[in-house]
Amino acid sequence: MDFYLGRSDWKTLQRGEEHSFLLVNGLGGYCSQTVIGSNARHDHNLLTAALVAPTKRFAMVRRIEEILHVGSNAYRLDSQAYVTSSDDAAGFRFLDSFFYDGLPSWEYMAEGVRVTKRLTLVYGTNSLAIQYQLYADEGVDAWIEVIPVYGFHSKNDRPLTYETISCRKKADRLFMSTKEASLYLDTDGDIESMEEEQVQWYRFDQDGPDGRDGWGGGRKIHKIKSAHTTEEDIDKRVLNGSVMLNLIYGMDENWMNIQREREEKTQNDLSAVFSHLWNQEHERQKAVMEQSGRVSETARQLAVSAQAHLTRRDSTDGMSIMAGFPFFGDWGRDTMIAFYGCTLAIGQMEAAKSILQTFMRYCRRGIMPNLFPEGKDEVMYNTVDASLLFINALWEYLQHVTEKECDPSFEAEAIKTAESIISWYKKGTDYNIHMEEDGLLAAGNGLWQLTWMDVRFGDILPTPRHGKPVEINAYWYNAVCIVRELLKKQGEEEKAARLDVLSEKIKKSFLKKFTKPDGTLYDVLPENGEPDDASKQVRCNEIFALTMPFTMIEAKQAKAILAQVRRELYTPVGLRSLSLYDPQFHPHYGGTQFERDMAYHQGTVWAYPLGAYYRACIRFSDEPKQTAKEVLHQLDQLNAALAEGCLGQIAEIYDGECPAESRGCFAQAWSVAELLRAYEDAETAVVFGRNI
Template sequence: MKWIYGKQDWKSFERGQENCYLLTNGLGGFSSATMIGSVSRNDHALLMACVHAPNHRYNMVHRLSEQVTLEGDSHMISSQEFADGTREDGWRYLEEFSYEDTPVWRFLVEGVQVRKEISVEQGTNTAAVCYEITNRSSRMCDFTVTPFFQFTPKGSEPKPSQVFEREEGCVRSNGLSLYFWTDAEVKEIPEISEVYFYSYDDCDGRRPTGLAKANHRICKTVNPGEKCRLELVYSMETTEKKAASILAGHRAYRKKLEELAGFSSELAAFLAKSANQFVSRRESTDGETILAGFPFFEDWGRDTMIALPGICISTRQYGTAREILRTFAAYEKDGLMPNLFPEGGEAPLYNTVDAALLFINCVYLYYQATGEKAFVREMYPVAERIVKSYRQGTHFGIHMDEDGLIMAGQELDQVTWMDVRVGEFLPTPRHGKPVEINAYWYNALQIMACFSEILGKEGAEYEALAKKAKEAFCGQFWMEDRHCLKDVLSGTEADCQVRCNQIWAVSMPFTMLDREKERQVVETVFEKLYTPYGLRTLEKSDPQFHGTYGGPMQQRDMAYHQGTVWTFPLGAYYLSYLKVHSNSGEAKETVREQLEVLASALREGCVGQLPEIYDGENPTSSKGCFAQAWSVGELLRVFEKIERGN
């Protein structure tokens, strides 16, 4: 599947900055810029290296300035907005931008064609750029690339006094070394600085400007009628690989991912490749992990356990799934899973009630896909400790109440996925018995009964606990007059708010409601919360509904879970819809048709990716992280259900 854009897609500079590309290297590093090649965020970079996987990121090569000169007549083909209000308007020469496995740009300047392609290398902090310059004009063409560097931690910028030193094949600054190779001429220049305006940071109240410096240019002369290549490789390690080799290796890697996943849907096959962009090495655990989202987020326990079934199991990356689950199992403590892994000797953070229960669910889904009884046996003691700790009580107010339901949260601790805290205020307080947590609890108990039977162990206690929880859940959560479930049992007005969390009480492998009530939940969610790009977190008629997401952080946080559309619950909705319609051919065709619109979502924002969120009122533009793991993972599970029935 190839995404192709033309001049109609960048009728203005602003339109050209609406979409971006993303390439990742499996270490937490990445390359990303807009489709016109500009950096509209301080997190954009040709090479965002990760020196300690996956979170110690450094913006090394921020951008490339590119110029075509025809016998003294100069044309900038790069695009960029600067803090002083000036711009490079190379987008006017841009004929086409496309993305399949790599981003490709095609420019036309008075008879000179320039093709540009970028790639990264898996497992190294390396970015490669390959230009093809075809001079069909009657004039001599000089093509010049000026790389601008930062050499600072992600999110920061160089001080004006920071010095960049260049020696043969290497640039050094701020204690870092960046090696480079090119087949063109390198010309040293006096150090120059640029200060950029980041429009996509400014609108969200983030740092709106940033500085980068250059100390050399890379030049190639192309005679009339001649076609030349210019290759450029930047790496944190010394390398002899050429740009063309890195590009070919990247395409081959992506092709293997697609073939292994084995989806017949073109859209699903592309998403399977996108899914792998979130998988990264983690040095502190010597294992693999799943990064929650780009460009902002790191790897979190909750996000990993929600994303893993789609990112790894639906794509048949079973070895990756197994390694991640083993890593989490090793860090289980007091029945909880880490929500944030340790860095620099620090202890993990365990502030999540759902990750541990979803860990049990992931082990079950892994077993369903692979039939590996030995892995169930290996994980069983961890799952036992989780259930025991939830029964007896553990941190953050997590414990089983007398009625068999799970309570969680205390004081300012937000331990469900709706976890925003604004100072001393909780915009979405869910202390008590959250609906999805108790759906996960019942599911985990039934899985433990199943695992006990598989392993020849006694599972009656789990079955008894599940029965007790089911009776309490069905009696206390159901709202007959509204045909849906309460969001939480807390004794506050928040209890009866119509939210998307109830959909997981239908979509999990083991559920508590009868089929008719499940059908009513699905219909209510569709009526009140459904959009083609995700589910609203709160129904529009609620007085606390926020229709737009944006502005400074406090303003964004107040809207984050108060109506904002999230993409990832859409997966649970479609799985629930299929379930209550008995996975019929008609139901599958309905979902298949509704999924077609995802092609437009993959064209907008980060090309080939699904975002974190959209506005709740009218979800037209992606917001938050432009690429979100659980969004991709949960929709892949829907494609898997339709195609394989799993």
């Protein structure tokens, strides 16, 4: 999907910082800035590298100052807010256009001299390539000077001003290093060292809504100058009044050597190396679109956006899913919810298998990890749903795997793990996760929040859901049914029969105890006792009871639930986490950490349940083909969301009352994954005219 922005989008510095872009490298590293080239968040960097994939991330290249020289005049092209506002750089005044088609490009103009800038990350490596090109009329003397600003610090830290960045030449390239990280630079420009490191302190206005203090910085240690447009042809840097300046950054010396060999084969033309890397990334994204099999342009964009969250994990030697950029790492619950859209929906079968194997390896007492270990940190298991959703992900994987791709030993091991989860949950395991006499699943106690509505502020639980949450019991029934079917396939008829009895018990208790008089569902039942005020709140969790492969809900009841969701929770970008008619409804998300936590699941709009809503509409429709067409029409409204905030991505959350601006993570895995899945169901229903 192509995004064009122009001068009306950056009338002021603040307006220009409303849109950003995201590139990823498949290791947890990324490149992200605003469309005017500024850093509006502490997490904005040109190169955030993953020293250990995916979450030991370092801010390496923070940004680049850019000065265009035309004769004796100099024009600052970059934009940036500084701690001292009088120092703000306003290069957006010379920015004519910004274009994003999976990779960003800019076009500037001053005194008739046109400057284009393009950049790309190199997938699978901690590498960044940038290219500037100047176009000037004959006889006009112009050149560009760029000053990189480096971090060499952990993503969430600030520059260690007492630690020097060591610089030296190595194999005709610049080698920069500190105690923890090193970086190589190849350029066809002339490098000029600066006398002293200059620390720059920036103001990050977009950090305010997330409660961060909104300032940070980086260090300048050298300048890089292009040739002049009036010079003769110098190593192809000047050609017919056009000047090229290329910068290739990398942390892997072997990778840098490969680029040097490529440069030598192209007669020392670093611009040819850039073109190769640029085209390579475009082709990779195009392949993702094709593998998804989607028809809609919006769905094809969501496929690329979903794939962006797939990542390598060094500690497990396998694949995982980043929950959200720029804040989150790879979390168990998020991974399992995003699993289908980030793997199976885009044809990433090997990644899907690897993710399942990784979680199987860490399963303990029937519980899958909520957070993986980093360094000396221990695995965190504080989740009730990750294990149940793992069983669902396994089922979906086995439904998609071809006979050629089938691995009997993996399947047998996975079924054994799934069976152990059911066993542990039945008899009881950590965090008070256990099956009660009625067959329903209860979980949580004290300060432990085990569902996705898991905010805790000190000893305050804004959304306590201890007891029997509705979606957890829908997952529980589904998991029991799945394991029953898998055991049947293995010839374990006796075990399967016992689970068949259990599934009927769960269904009977669920329908009796969770069904309200109007046919909709209670959100959570106390562990012992009748529904209380919290039980009766209208939340989006009931929608998940309609979309599991094995559901307890019949069409008549499903329609009552869908009608309630439409009335009280639906928005074009997501479902409200609490009815807008509830006295506890929070219309806005923002302010202090406390204020944000109090609103997080109390009305704030979440994008990912919207996918389940659309899928349920099709599943329980009397005319699925016509409903699917209506769903596709509604899904196309996502184009506005894809063009807001982080281009091409769907955010984590939006305000509850008027969801016009993205909040939280500007790119969330389960948001794009679940909406992509809704597109898949809708397009399939339109073609085949049947319920999914």
